[in-house]
Amino acid sequence: MNQSNLLSFESENLVVDWISFNIQGSIDGHKLALGLTKYFNPSVLSDDIPTIGFSGYKKKYNVSVRQYTESKGYWVGTQITFSGKNAAYFYKLIKTQKFDWNLLKFGGHTLSLARFDLCFSRTNDLNHTIKLFDGFLVDSRSQIQNQTTTRYIKLEDFPDGKMLKVNRRNNSLHYRVYQKDERVRFELEFKHRQTQSVQDYLFHNHLDIFEHKLVLQFFKYSGQVLRLDYQYADWILDFRRKYRLVNPSNKTLLTSYLEN
Secondary structure (H helix, E strand, C coil): CCHHHCCCCCCCCCEEEEEEEEEECCCCHHHHHHHHCCCCEEEEEECCEECCCCCCCCCCCEEEEEEECHHHCCCCEEEEEEECHHHHHHHHHHHCCCCCHHHHCCCCCCEEEEEEEEEEEEECCCCCCHHHHHHHHHHHHHHHHHHCCCCCEEEEEECCEEEEEECCCCCCEEEEEEEECCEEEEEEEEECHHHHCCHHHHHCCCHHHHHHHHHHHHHHHHHHHCCCCCHHHHHHHHHHHHHHHHCHHHHHHHHHHHCC
C-alpha cells in the first residue's frame, strides 16, 4: 500500500474517544494495575466491586481495570478501559512509542482489542437551530429505515436536541449523533469483528494502516446512515470531494468504500 495515500486520524480531524482491551483468563490484577501507574491512575474492580486502591498516585489521566470471575457466571478475564481524554492520551503514547506493551502481556493469556471509538466534532454555524438539527436526525433515521437492513434505530430527546443511535451497543458498529457544547458529535464504536480485523496492525505498530482502515470505515458508515443534503453532513461531502478530485490516484482505493 502506497504510504502517501494513507489516511490518518489527524488528517481527517478524528479523535480517539475510547479504547478497551480484553485479557482472556485469570491474571494478577494488582500487578497489571501497578504497572499502569507509570502512566495512569488505575481503579480496579472485581465483578464490579472496587478492590485495590491506588490513591497515592497523582497522574493526570485514568484507566479502569475490571476483572471478571466465574463466581457470578461472568466471562473470565480482565478488561482495561481508557475513556474520553484518557483514551486520546493513551493512543498518543502508542503513536510516540512511549507505552510498554509488556504491561498488558501475561504468559498463556490472549490480549485482544475489545473496543475502539472514533469521534468527529463539527462546530455549529449561524444557520443552526435545534429544529433543523432534529430534522436532520429524523430524516437520517428514515433513510436508514428505507435504504438499509438496520432495524435498531433510536431517537432520544435531550435539552440540546435529539440523539440518534444506530445499532445496539453490542453490535460490531454502533453509531451516535448528538450535540454537546455547541458542537455536533459523530461517534462510531468499533467492536468484535471490526476490531479483530485491525488489532494486529495496532499491536505490531503498523499504525498508518490501522488508522487508514478505520478512517475509511468511519466515513463509509457515516455516509450510509446520514442524510447528506443537510449542512451537518458537509464534512462527509468534503471528504469525498477531496479524495475523488484532488487525489485521483486514490480513486481505485476509495471508490468501493465511498459509493453507496
